[in-house]
Amino acid sequence: MIRVSEPDFNVADEIALLEADNSQDGAVVTFTGRVRQQNDGHDVTGLFLEHYPAMTEKSLLGIVEQAKEKWRINRVSVIHRVGQLYVGDNIVFVGVTSKHRGDAFAAAEYIMDYLKVQAPFWKKETRSGQDAWVEAKTSDQQKAQQW
Template structure:
């Protein structure tokens, strides 16, 4: 399941959906990204996330398919929020279930690394100095590149 939405998500619901009462599942790994109140040395009051509808979901689906081709996964769930977010708001959920923890951990990290570098999201922060677009981080690119080796 891949969803891009404005509304918040419920971790218990998402965990239950990954579990599916399936006895072959031995591990569930989840990641939740939160909006921080700082970036590049400045206080951040809010973050506005935009995306390219349709294209974003297709890119995320491609990332999931790549993960499924590398690891034995039972289920994958991605929720990414858009719109105006405030500090401590949940931004992204990635959940992976698998028979083994190694596959689940690796796939969850892989999905996040490629989501950060390939998915068409644009971020505009509101700081005390005004609004600014957030550029991609070199560290995110480095994290994604390690999977290519």
């Protein structure tokens, strides 16, 4: 399941969906990303995320398909919020199920790493009353290249 939307998600509900009627998988790995108060030495009060819907969903589907080719995984859930968010708000959820934990951990990390560098989201932080577009980090690019 892939969802890009403004409304918040409930982590417990998303995990329950991954586990529902799923007795074949012994591993459920999840990651939740949230808006943090500091970024690159700046105090952050908010984050605004924009995207191009058709391109974003296609990109996320491609990342999930690549993960399915690399590891033996079953269910995958990727949720990414857009719009105005504030410190502490959920931004992203990645959940992966597999028979074994190694595949689930690797696939979840891969999806998150590639989501950071390939998915077309544009982020604008509010820092002390001023807005600043957030550039992709070199460290994120390097992490994705390791795969």
